[in-house]
Amino acid sequence: MSVDNELLSVRDLRKHFAVKGGVFSREIDRVYAVDGVSFDIGAGETLGLVGESGCGKSTTGRCILRLIEPSSGEIRFKGTDVTRMSGPALRSLRRDMQIIFQDPYASLNPRLTVGAIVGEALTIHELATSRRDLEDRVVQLLETVGLQADHMRRFPHEFSGGQRQRIGIARALAVEPKLIVCDEPVSALDVSIQAQVINLLEDLQEQFGLTYLFIAHDLSVVEHISTRVAVMYLGRVVEIAPSRDLYDNPLHPYTEALLSAVPIPDPTVKRKRIMLQGDVPNPIRPPSGCHFHTRCPIARPDCSQRVPELRESQPGHWVSCHYRG
Amino acid sequence: MAETLLDIRGLKTWFKTDDGMVRAVDGVDLRIDQGETVGVVGESGCGKTVTARSVLKLIDMPPGRFEAGQILWRGRDLVPAEESEMNKIRSREIAIIFQEPMTSLNPVYTVGDQIAEVIAQHQKLNKKQAMAGAAEMLRLVNIPNPQRRVHDYPHQFSGGMRQRVMIAMALSCQPRLLIADEPTTALDVTIQAQILELMQEMKERFGMSIMLITHAMGVVAETCQRVTVMYAGKVVEEAPVKALFGDPRHPYTQGLIRSIPRVDRAARHKERLEAIPGTVPSLLEPPPGCRFAARCKYVTDICVGAMPPLKEVAPGHFVRCVL
Secondary structure, eight states, rough: OOTTTTTEEEEEEEEEEEEEETTEEEEHHHEEEEEEEEEEEETTEEEEEEEOOSSSSSHHHHHHTTOOOOOOEEEEETEEEEGGHHHHHHHHHHHHEEEEETTTTTTOOSSSSHHHHHHHHHHHTTTOOSSSHHHHHHHHHHHTTTTGGGGGGSSSGOOOOEEEEEEEHHOOOOOOOEEEEEEEETTTTTTHHHHHHHHHHHHHHHTTOEEEEEEEEHHHHHHOOOEEEHHHHHEEEEEEEEEEHHHHHHOSSHHHHHHHHHHOSSOOOOOOOOOOSOOOOOOTTSSSSSSTTOOOTTTTGGGGTTTOOOEETTTEEOOOOOOOO | OOEEEEEHHHHHEEEETTTTTEEEEEEEEEEEEEEEEEEOOOTSSSSSHHHHHHHOOOTTTTTTEEEEEEETTEEEEOOTTTTTHHHHHTTEEEEEOOOOOOHHSSSTOOHHHHHHHHHHHHSSHHHHHHHHHHHHHHHTTTSHHHHHHTTTTTSSSSSHHHEEEEHHHHHHOOEEEEEESTTTTTTTHHHHHHHHHHHHHHHHHHTTTTEEEEEEHHHHHHHSSEEEEETEEEEEHHHHHHHHSSOOSSOOOOHHHEEEEEEEGTTTOOOOOOOOOOOOOOBBBSSSSSGGGOTTTTTHHHHHHHHHHOOEEEEEEOOOOOO
């Protein structure tokens, strides 16, 4: 699954959360949030990670930064295994990888000024030589994301949702990272503001040569911004392909259904919709074999027995289905 | 011509706050005919939810108050109506479903109890009959094992299933108009498709009208016959759905349509999205001119001076813009 110029490589990543209960709070169950995920990201590209709520896309993003400790698997950043790092190595890793969160209201400390929020990482990583330098850098960062110098003395509540998301982006950029995990960065924003933030992220990528892991549930946004897209279902990747390929020629029945469910803002377009029955099953006891077999329109009896491998069906187009591709 | 059910004329719903008067809904006209699905679109804070809640008088007064206008329900004005009268209209004639089904269902009662309560209140039925009616409603909205599920509590349902319960409750008295306030916004896309299909089925079955409030242009394009676009408390454009998407006249509508990436045009043109600069203005003491002027790329002096009127540019197509 290798890509040119590989920056990040994830192999068989798993994260299981224990469900505790009973008098001695013993583990009574397990949530298989991420259940064997593998993908690569090349330097300078944007990998989109899509799927419905509970499919494990955010957990995957957080495991990569080790904000959540993975249960098993390997995460290589520039060839070094991130899962074994600790102390100073981990700290310097965090300079290279940053994250932008979904909720711009919850991810900024309301008691700190914008200047303190953006400058905090510069201080921690000792990147500013003096107070004066720190201030200059913060101003420069705010201007890069389309805010103004005098905003640095204000508090987060004085800003709109779109502006707060810009503050979050400035904070991520402060340490000059190589990879930014964007966890639903525009989902909480109005459509007209969404477009502003997407355009900003694209401009910054070009300007600083950034690499993005772009996590979102909105397929149209992901298609627009991504070089390649990985589709997740119940903790597993079911399909990875260059974004154009995936949308023109989806192979996995889940991808197909997901794409056909997106409403198109054009009343003259009439499409055939593939209706999936029922809800996403509980990740505590995911279905056996292929996780999708309970809702799959083309499932056959053995789909509940055998777990499909993610295999390359066409150059660069990977799919995990026994009967497609 | 179909009967006009709801006819809102010049409605102003304002809120008194410590900072001054917030003109959330500031002169809105909106008509819904029998059997129609009318979309109301706009961004957060444009007044679409307040308009919907005003119709059922679900606004706390004070701080809110009707400053002006009429809400004609089948010819009768609801603005001066007494609470007892409104109670007869709610559910029986106009029902509403909300965005977040978890917060609009009572967590300590079974869903059966909650639906049966609505049924019993409006139809003279005993508890057992009402409960049977509740199970029947759950069956109608395709909830598996309805006889057993009526005894479950809201937390035992998934998000999509809860929205089905809400729809079952709203339709239990067969209203003529269903107001759906962002019914699918909290749901995943495959579940959204299921709920939209269910609403369409129910509409055909009961012959009701729907007022669909949403910010998603895709949902509007696929479900509505007519659309009203709101911006900062005002209607800026109203048109049949094909005219709105095919020939949007107001710069705000144009911006809304162009700022969304399109899945169906998959990566064919990787162009920049046309973002609308700036943010929605404050509704505290808004300026006299066009509310969109500050973000509009075609702005002229006339726009800033006075509010443009809503004028008809094609049959049934109204625009509030001087251009």
